[in-house]
Amino acid sequence: MFQDRLQSLLVPALQGAFQQLFGHAIEAKAIGFQQTRPEFEGDVTINVFPFLKLSGKGPEQTAQAIGEFLVKEVDVVERFNVVKGFLNIVIADSYWLGFLKEAGDRDILQLEPVSPSGAKDKVMVEYASPNTNKPLHLGHLRNIFLGYSVSRILKAAGHEVVKVQVINDRGIHICKSMLAWQKFGNGETPESSGLKGDKLVGKYYVEFDKAYKSEIDALVAAGKSKEEAEKEAPILLDAQEMLRKWEANDPEVRALWEKINGWVYAGFDATYARAGVDFDKNYYESQTYVLGKADVLEGLKKGVFYEKDGAVWVDNTAEGLDEKVLLRRDGTSVYMTQDIGTAIKRFEEYPGLSKLIYTVGNEQDYHFKVLFIILKKLGFVWADELFHLSYGMVDLPSGKMKSREGTVVDADDLIDEVVTEARKTGEQLSKLDGMGEAEKAALFEMIGLAALKYFLLKVDPKKRMLFDPAASIDLQGHTGPFIQYTYARIKSLLRKAGESAVVCAELSGQAGQLTTDKSSLLSEERTVIKLLHQFPAVLNEAATKLDPSSLANHAYEVVKAYNSFYQAIPVMKEEDEGKRAFRLALSAAVADTTKKAMWCLGIEVPERM
RNA sequence: GACCCCGUAGCUCAGCUGGAUAGAGCACCUGCCUUCUAAGCAGGCGGUCGUUGGUUCGAAUCCAACCGGGGUCGCCA
Structure with a gap:
């Protein structure tokens, strides 16, 4: 997990503690934070084993000393306990409430750009490259949803994104x-x-x-x-x-x-x-397939490539790869050639472009390795910013998808199926009385697509995955519709309470009052707030690793924790006005975070379902 | 043959910059709707983290070998 705001607050304090207590400087990276296990009291745990050599003391004494220092020096550290070499720190409710209040005041999810320079990066994401001789299938869907989600995540992290597809039209x-x-x-x-x-x-x-x-x-x-x-x-x-x-x-x-x-x-x-x-720009192979030849000849002149048997080759044996033909003996191009030319063209067309991401299956890992090495050899500084977002193949319970054998799952048919399933369930539950037919149809569409997208996105993109049709239309458990359901439920609650904006304003007034009461937070509330608090770090991680799955799983953890809270703790029925306002604000924050997380996955959330 | 990826509960997956008794969902079993949406909640069952070594105070996590699955190695795209 990437460092969150609490950790960045604690790091300098810990460094100070080591300096003062033991006379040693420690690196920020050396401090390993973890969530305190539920069976112990605490919010954050620091493992002191790595520091025993520096402290010259046993684990308990070391942890004890650090704990005492933190309580004295850091406002938000309320108390601590030591179990073996683990220092469990209890963070004051005021910190959590302050965080929630801030989340209500501005946008909890507003992030700074992740690039080191602090400038907005312009990133191109290629996330579809269909052939025009047949319809899209399940494999394309994983590709498309993955790339689209990555483009959303990058936007959420403050980047400018250009979404493109390559159409293999010739x-x-x-x-x-x-x-x-x-x-x-x-x-x-x-x-x-x-x-x-x-x-x-x-x-x-x-x-x-x-x-x-x-x-x-x-x-x-x-x-x-x-x-x-x-x-x-x-x-x-x-x-x-x-x-x-x-x-x-x-x-x-x-x-x-x-x-x-x-x-x-x-x-x-x-x-x-x-x-x-959707795409910002389409590239057509019929236009790009002529590109690259001049660049290869240029490379030949510069001695980057060489000629053998009348063909032009690149030698990547020094990089542990092979030799590869770039221009045939008859002077015609190969696939690699046009990819070289197309990459160059893209950086010419988009002068500010700092990163280019290819969302392509892992069967092309070798191809992209070679492509990136070649562009680097040709001297393009941006060659280091090329990234192959490589994803695993989608298998069916019956085995591999093979178009020859008619075992491909058609994209349109699949979407029909999940939407039909959503309708079946939705009408059975009959919660939608008074909703018009068109509105219902839109809702089922939204739910069905959520099931499908979430199913494909919750798995680590790198990994080959099994597509179980029965599981993909599931609307319960670890699924997109489960997350949507929680959102809709909160919205219903907020509707009863009035506008959510009002609720947040109420919290601003209430937070101060609540903070004076040290033990006001219930464990269910605390668990939810802590998960919300992690969100920016999770998003940051997803944007850095170009991996939506961690975000998808976190969204699930948040709503799961919220559902436990919701089931056990009254909100509107709470008689204490302050507590009621606080719980509504907490609910609103969960809804906002969930909506944003789902937006990053390319999934919409309904106001009721 | 060479290189790359993967192997965690019956099934699908988290966890992997080393840390406390390895977590979810599905399936199966028990409870909970006269109270804010039960597409929910609480609980139970279920594991030699592929195998064997190594590094370490500590390994699912790092390293090596092996086993098993997949992929790539074209003057194809």
Whole structure:
């Protein structure tokens, strides 16, 4: 956990303690804070084992001495106890109440920019790179939700963010769809068939594959070897011919290409809109695939690359990697080449850009390692600020997703399913009487998407994850809807109490009064406040590590603690006005924090559910 | 074969800059709605943290080897 404000308050005091008591300076980093375990009294625990050599005393005496020093010198340290080498510190209620009051006064979540310079960083996040020959699937969703959440987290941490996608709109894959549509489509369009554009084009990609396979079978039956047949099937040759025509700017092929891709974009846009994500800029491979060649030749001239067998190579063996071709013998580019050119172009287009994040699956770990090394070798200072946000593959209970075998989970279908499930549950509970149909539909959409997004985001992005369809539509337990539910419940409470702004103002008046009573905080209240207090540090950590999962898990801990509080402690029914106001303010702070955390995950929260 | 990632409860996952008796959710079992939304709360069951060594006052966490799973190593994208 990153240092929170309490810790940054205690560190100088601890350094002073070591200086005065034992005559030694200690580094801030050397002090390990931890949450005090629930079975002991205290809020923060410091482990003194590492300092025994400095103190020259036993663990108990060392901890005792430090504890006494802190109580004397630091206002917020109220008392302490020592268990073995652990110094458990009790922080005064006034500190916690002060924090909550401040949270009500300004925004609890307003953070300073995390860059060392203190300046706003401009960060580009690439978080989608679909091929245009088939619809989006579950794997794309993990990619998209992850990247979108990271962009939100960076914004919340004070950065300027440019969200981009790369559309792989050219190549043999799209020619296959185009060809199959031409041959078998009978002029079918999204309008004539009622099919979503990307679905329609995907259908013809499958049609191509079917035709291709039967041609192979026929050739093999006629005596060809399998390898020969795979290379010589007429429909494949036609597709390759189409690609050549595309590259030669053949007007007919280009017109067809524009039409087919147009359908796909309309389909993608519909899915993105429903998923609640958006982009500031689209890059099209048809425009970027020519980039990079000049840069590679430039590198060749400078001696960064070398020529062998007529091709241009880079040698990364010194970095523990291999040699890699950058320009083929015929002078044409490979994938790496255009990635080099595209990166350079992006930094030219966005002069203030300080960081570029690629949200791409971990099967491309090697590719990005090589790409970053090459750009560094070419002398770009920003090469150190490139980051591959690498995420693990999504598995199904039945195993890997394979488009060939039809085991892919379609993105639109999946969203339909979770929304349907949310509706089923929502209508069963019948809490929504008096709500209009349109409003209900929007709510179920919100809940279903929360279930799906949270399910994909709560897991460490690096890790391969198992997608269990039954678990993903679960609305109970450690889920997005559980968090939404807590939020809605608090909002209901606040509605009963009047506007939350009023509540916070009330707290401002009440906090002073409450602080005079040293034991006024109940343990349930204290637990919740402490979790809220951690939020800025958690957000900071998420922004630094580019990892939404820690934030997702923290949001869950907060609402879980709040639910325990809510169940055990009366709020509106509390007769003491001061206590009631305080508990309402605490509730409001939980709602605000939850909303912000969920915003960072790209998940909306409802006013009632 | 080389390199990279992963291995924690029946299942899915937290915890990993070393620290107290390893935590959640799901599933299963017990309670709690005449009181602020039960999509909830309280409790129970469930673990040789893949294995073996090493470093350390202390290892799920660091190091090494091995076992098991996945990925990548193309003049493909």
